[in-house]
Amino acid sequence: MSGLGIWTYLIIIFLMMTGLYMVISSSNLVKKMIGLNVFQTSVFFMYISFGYINGSSGPLYNENVDLYSNPLPHVLILTAIVVGVATTAVGLALTIRIKESFGTIEEDDLHKMDSSL
Amino acid sequence: MILEQLIDVFLLAFLAIISIAIVRIRDVFSAVMLFGIYSLVSASLFMMLAAADVAFTEAAVGAGISTILMLATLGLVGRDREKTLVKKKISLLPLAIVVVTGATLVYGIVDLPPFGAADNPVHTHVAPRYIYQSMSEIDVPNLVTAVLASYRGFDTLGEVVVIFTAGIGVLLLIGGRRRREEETSDE
Amino acid sequence: MNDHVILRVVGKFLIPYVMLFGLYVQFHGDFGPGGGFQAGVIFASAFVIHTLLFGVRATQKIAPEWILRVVASAGVLLYAGVGVVSLFLGANYLDYNVLGAYPVAGQHLGIILVEFGVGLTVTSVIMLMFFTFAARGESEGDAL
Numbered sequence A: 001m002s003g004l005g006i007w008t009y010l011i012i013i014f015l016m017m018t019g020l021y022m023v024i025s026s027s028n029l030v031k032k033m034i035g036l037n038v039f040q041t042s043v044f045f046m047y048i049s050f051g052y053i054n055g056s057s058g059p060l061y062n063e064n065v066d067l068y069s070n071p072l073p074h075v076l077i078l079t080a081i082v083v084g085v086a087t088t089a090v091g092l093a094l095t096i097r098i099k100e101s102f103g104t105i106e107e108d109d110l111h112k113m114d115s116s117l
Numbered sequence B: 001m002i003l004e005q006l007i008d009v010f011l012l013a014f015l016a017i018i019s020i021a022i023v024r025i026r027d028v029f030s031a032v033m034l035f036g037i038y039s040l041v042s043a044s045l046f047m048m049l050a051a052a053d054v055a056f057t058e059a060a061v062g063a064g065i066s067t068i069l070m071l072a073t074l075g076l077v078g079r080d081r082e083k084t085l086v087k088k089k090i091s092l093l094p095l096a097i098v099v100v101t102g103a104t105l106v107y108g109i110v111d112l113p114p115f116g117a118a119d120n121p122v123h124t125h126v127a128p129r130y131i132y133q134s135m136s137e138i139d140v141p142n143l144v145t146a147v148l149a150s151y152r153g154f155d156t157l158g159e160v161v162v163i164f165t166a167g168i169g170v171l172l173l174i175g176g177r178r179r180r181e182e183e184t185s186d187e
Numbered sequence C: 001m002n003d004h005v006i007l008r009v010v011g012k013f014l015i016p017y018v019m020l021f022g023l024y025v026q027f028h029g030d031f032g033p034g035g036g037f038q039a040g041v042i043f044a045s046a047f048v049i050h051t052l053l054f055g056v057r058a059t060q061k062i063a064p065e066w067i068l069r070v071v072a073s074a075g076v077l078l079y080a081g082v083g084v085v086s087l088f089l090g091a092n093y094l095d096y097n098v099l100g101a102y103p104v105a106g107q108h109l110g111i112i113l114v115e116f117g118v119g120l121t122v123t124s125v126i127m128l129m130f131f132t133f134a135a136r137g138e139s140e141g142d143a144l
Helices: A004-024 A029-051 A071-102 A107-115 B004-026 B026-047 B052-077 B089-110 B127-137 B144-149 B153-174 C005-027 C035-054 C056-062 C065-087 C103-135
Strands: none
Touching: A004 A029, A004 B004, A004 B089, A029 A071, A029 B004, A029 B026, A071 A107, A071 B052, A071 B127, A071 B144, A071 B153, A071 C035, A071 C103, B004 B026, B026 B052, B052 C103, B089 C056, B127 B144, B127 C056, B127 C103, B144 B153, B144 C103, B153 C065, B153 C103, C005 C035, C005 C103, C035 C056, C035 C103, C056 C103, C065 C103
């Protein structure tokens, strides 16, 4: 595999792990949502890099072009992006309700309040 | 050719630096702003990989709608500083999990097909039919729209229902008027 | 926002162009990058700009919530309805070949209708979500 390919895949794995670390270990709920979005965007990037062909143009039909990138990963990722924003919106709405009920969005305080009920 | 690869390398490194900054920053407002920048750099990388529709959607949705919804949430919730983890022993466990998972994935890179080769398995089986026969069957120049709306129309119907359901969910959760004095439920 | 004259003037100037661009992306999704989702998000962002400049109450006079709910449901109904029309005309569900005089015309009509339904739903759902988030902190009757 070429150097650019290895560099791309390594950075994608690094981004995935950064997003996963933010989801697991952040104590602020909004930062957890940011971490989830970072993770999702890195997975989209991985799919698009699978569908790329060297020297191809985009999937737009043109008489002069005979090498197109694969349109199938693009379609899957379009759907996934919209589903991701839907998940983020519902998660943020839940965060607002948690803040109104408990008064805080830090996870350690929420655990203490929840276990003392 | 060499300039394109150089741009790719630098944009990827920039993306990694931004993600480290998002993890380390404790002010949540700055983290949301950095997330907007992350989305925009991802959109430009999608353009470098010849995916125009996806770059369009990622820039509009990620840097537009997601960022503005997070900022609206911060306006309602309050711009706190994230507390650092008090117990040191527990903060090593997420790092260990992440390092082990990352090492396993890096080990899996060895088995991947070459980056950008034209005879990868993903380009066989159904993609040549979508590319070469869609003009005679559907006659729409944008191949992504042809696949999205016609060949894979069921998936798009499911997606529209998903975003409709998310709208209903948000309306149910925070759609009513907040009452401070009365105890009546507003759902 | 009373003392932000520059923002108000520039915003008022930009909003119609953003809407026009959204409509362009919607209906030229066949010939260039674009389609229902991108157009829906861009069209909704024009209303988001208006909300940021003039407040939630002023924007909700232009786009009341009940209209947005009806439009969101109408988009999903349009998409599913195109499939049901295909069923009534004798083919499979969401088979566009029977919608026109010959299959390619049917595909064109089916794709335009379906993308329009997607654009309607995405626009109204994103506007609804943003209005809900923005109006939540207004229980005292104070403007944004």
